[in-house]
Amino acid sequence: MTDPVTLSGGEGAIGEFDEKRAEAAVRELLIAVGENPDREGLLATPGRVARAYKEIFAGLRQRPEDVLTTTFDLGHDEMVLVKDIEVMSTCEHHLVPFHGVAHVGYIPSTDGKITGLSKLARLVDVFARRPQVQERLTTQVAESVMEILDPRGVIVVIECEHMCMTMRGVRKPGAKTITSAVRGQLRDPATRNEAMTLIMAR
Numbered sequence: 001m002t003d004p005v006t007l008s009g010g011e012g013a014i015g016e017f018d019e020k021r022a023e024a025a026v027r028e029l030l031i032a033v034g035e036n037p038d039r040e041g042l043l044a045t046p047g048r049v050a051r052a053y054k055e056i057f058a059g060l061r062q063r064p065e066d067v068l069t070t071t072f073d074l075g076h077d078e079m080v081l082v083k084d085i086e087v088m089s090t091c092e093h094h095l096v097p098f099h100g101v102a103h104v105g106y107i108p109s110t111d112g113k114i115t116g117l118s119k120l121a122r123l124v125d126v127f128a129r130r131p132q133v134q135e136r137l138t139t140q141v142a143e144s145v146m147e148i149l150d151p152r153g154v155i156v157v158i159e160c161e162h163m164c165m166t167m168r169g170v171r172k173p174g175a176k177t178i179t180s181a182v183r184g185q186l187r188d189p190a191t192r193n194e195a196m197t198l199i200m201a202r
């Protein structure tokens with residue numbers, strides 16, 4: 001179904017989701033943390049967690065070109081920006097969530113090739129539903145838009161709070177990480193400023 005190399009969250013190869021294996025691993029983890037996986041409240045937990053992981057990491061089995069498909073020609077050659085796309089992802093260092101918003105803007109190709117607005121949000125999900133770091137999520141979205149829509153430029157800004165900095169470790173709730181990736185004509189300072197002004201306006 002898929003090319004394992006191009007689908008990986010990072011650089012490694014991936015395969016199909018092995019639900020039985022995930023279930024066994026969660027049972028082991030429960031034992032490792034000092035729980036009893038055979039007590040009533042936990043009996044169904046390994047299966048549930050396995051299914052949850054299947055959903056949370058569904059992006060490992062999706063390709064950007066599967067979702068960024070609907071391209072049509074409207075002759076629109078100015079910037080298109082979709083703001084505040086909810087991001088729910090999983091930090092690959094601790095396997096806990098990071099969440100926030102993504103802003104994706106692009107200037108269509110000279111022949112006016114554009115995509116349905118929802119497709120940009122779907123594209124964010126393809127990469128967010130993988131074990132991730134925020135920087136890679138940001139560049140993967142930008143580079144996919146460049147490859148598939150062949151636009152004159154793209155800007156992706158992502159703002160997230162990482163649970164690995166909130167519920168454990170340094171414990172700094174509220175700290176936000178902002179990453180950006182800018183390609184093509186959007187690197188031009190005036191165009192980039194226009195995009196950033198639109199992104200930051202509340």
Ligand SMILES: Nc1nc2c(ncn2[C@@H]2O[C@H](COP(=O)(O)OP(=O)(O)OP(=O)(O)O)[C@@H](O)[C@H]2O)c(=O)[nH]1
Nearest residue numbers: 091092093094132133134135162164165168169170
């Ligand atoms: N650059 C980057 N770092 C991240 C991201 N998510 C988590 N991290 C960081 O990854 C680092 C992992 O650091 P380590 O020292 O290996 O792990 P740790 O001992 O659990 O680190 P602490 O979180 O500081 O307790 C931490 O500083 C995290 O804040 C991300 O999306 N991008």
Ligand SMILES: [Zn+2]
Nearest residue numbers: 091093094164
């Ligand atoms: Zn983390």
